[in-house]
Amino acid sequence: MTLSTLRRSALPLALLAGLPAMAQELPEDGFKVALDGTFAPHAMPKLDGGVEGFNVDLAAAIGETLGTDMEVVAAQFSGLIPALQAGTYDFLVAPTTVTEERASSLLFTEGFMDTNFAFTVPAGSDEMEGLEAFEGMTIAVNKGSVYEAFLTERAEEYGWDVVAYGTNTDAVEAVATGRAEANMAGATVSAWAAKQNPRVDLSYEYDTGLVWAFPFRKDDVETRNMIDRVLECLKTDGTMAELSEKWFGVTPEEGRTIVTPTPGYGTPDFEGYDDTEHEVSCEF
Structure with missing residues (x-):
């Protein structure tokens, strides 16, 4: 199934009973967004130029849902937020962990994915559950x-x-x-490694309680709310699960952030969250 075949009609699922979302005028030239183009499998260089990855496809799905263009710029992560604040980009589509410090100066959507840690182990290893399963092991990690x-x-x-x-x-x-018995990295990076390397398997995922979301300038509430609603649509119409399977080789479990809309607008318990009730819909 391709993105273009997904049906995005109004959905019966609702977060809470509420008023339908108001239409918002889109930029004439579409949105200019940015991400780190070296963070595989979220974004990585293509041999023929440009970038590809989960977040690149997600940006395209947002544009398709809204019926507008999405110009995706790849840049170093360290410069993304300053450039956003300077008005260079409309918003960022880089995986950005929501923290209290960042939420004090940025406006975040709801989380589009949990940002957890995960282990990879030699292929064929027994299933591991909990940190205690790795007691006494040699664990390789990025310095x-x-x-x-x-x-x-x-x-x-x-x-x-x-x-x-x-x-x-x-x-x-x-x-x-065989020089180490396990590796720990970000969950999506570990999933990508296991998908690319048949000699290792994806193992236990450690829940950090944190999420990745898209940041906006503090005063851009309307656009943040619109993209938040698009994410809810993509979570419920199957797009997010499809992209997870494509890029991570993982079918999301029910209740995971990647397939579960969050009530209100933004990330709960962080500055900028708005608990206004609204229905989940794919009509914009």
């Missing part, structure tokens, strides 16, 4: 990453040996060649 810090902080408790590598690709290779 200087949040995953190295997470594992190191808990090394005494779980007795694992943390071995850091220059890239996560090297860390996964250590698992594939």
